[in-house]
Amino acid sequence: MAVEVRIPTILRQYTGGEKAVNGEGKTLDELFDDLESRHAGLRARLVDENGLRRFVNVYLNDEDVRFLGGLTTELKDGDSVTVLPAVAGG
Amino acid sequence: MLTIDAAIRDAIIAHARADHPDEACGVVAGPAGSDRPERFIPMANAARSTTFYEFDSMDLLKLYREMDDRDEVPVIVYHSHTATEAYPSRTDISYASEPDAHYVLVSTREPDTVEFRSFRIRDGEVTEEPVTVIPA
Numbered sequence: 001m002a003v004e005v006r007i008p009t010i011l012r013q014y015t016g017g018e019k020a021v022n023g024e025g026k027t028l029d030e031l032f033d034d035l036e037s038r039h040a041g042l043r044a045r046l047v048d049e050n051g052l053r054r055f056v057n058v059y060l061n062d063e064d065v066r067f068l069g070g071l072t073t074e075l076k077d078g079d080s081v082t083v084l085p086a087v088a089g090g
Numbered sequence: 091m092l093t094i095d096a097a098i099r100d101a102i103i104a105h106a107r108a109d110h111p112d113e114a115c116g117v118v119a120g121p122a123g124s125d126r127p128e129r130f131i132p133m134a135n136a137a138r139s140t141t142f143y144e145f146d147s148m149d150l151l152k153l154y155r156e157m158d159d160r161d162e163v164p165v166i167v168y169h170s171h172t173a174t175e176a177y178p179s180r181t182d183i184s185y186a187s188e189p190d191a192h193y194v195l196v197s198t199r200e201p202d203t204v205e206f207r208s209f210r211i212r213d214g215e216v217t218e219e220p221v222t223v224i225p226a
Contacts, residue, residue: 090181
C-alpha cells in the first residue's frame, strides 16, 4: 500500500527537507497517521477537528479530495497524493 | 530586495486594473534558486471578490505541476487591494505559505496613482523590501 506524498516547501521542515515521502494507508486519514509516526507535527498542519484544513488542498492523483471522500478517500497502491497550501488572502 | 523587469511590473498592474473592483492575483515564476521573476502567470480569482482572493484548486495543481516540470518556483505571488493600501492584510499574513516568495501588493484604489510594493511574509512577520525595476 505504498503511496507517494508530495510535500510543499512550507511543510518540508517536517520531512527533513524532502519534497516527497512515502506512506501507507487504506484511506487518506490512515495515510496521515502513518506519516505522523515518522514526521511528527505534519498531521496537525493538514487536519483540524473539523477534518481537512480549509486552506490546505490535498489531491489524489489529479483530483481534489474534497470532491472525493475527504479524509475517508480510499487509496490504492501506487497512488500519488499532493499537498498544496491554498494561495489566498484578502 | 525584489528586482523585476518593467514589462512584468506593468503586466501585474494592468491585470490589477482590468479586474478592478475585484481583487486580481497571480504568480511570476522563475528558475529555482535564481530569485529572478521571469514568467508572468495571471490566475483567476476563484473568490471573485472585492475583498478576497483564492486560486482555484485545480488551477493551483496545474500551476505547481507545470512549475515543477520546468524546475521553477513562484518567485512572486501577487494580488491587488482595490479599496485599501498595498500592504498585507491580516488575512494575507495568516494564509501566506511561500516563505521564499516576494509577496507583491498592488492597490487600485486610486485610478491615477500606482501603488506597487513588495514584502516577505514569514512566520507571521511582514518585512517590506525595496523594488528595483529594470527598464525595458
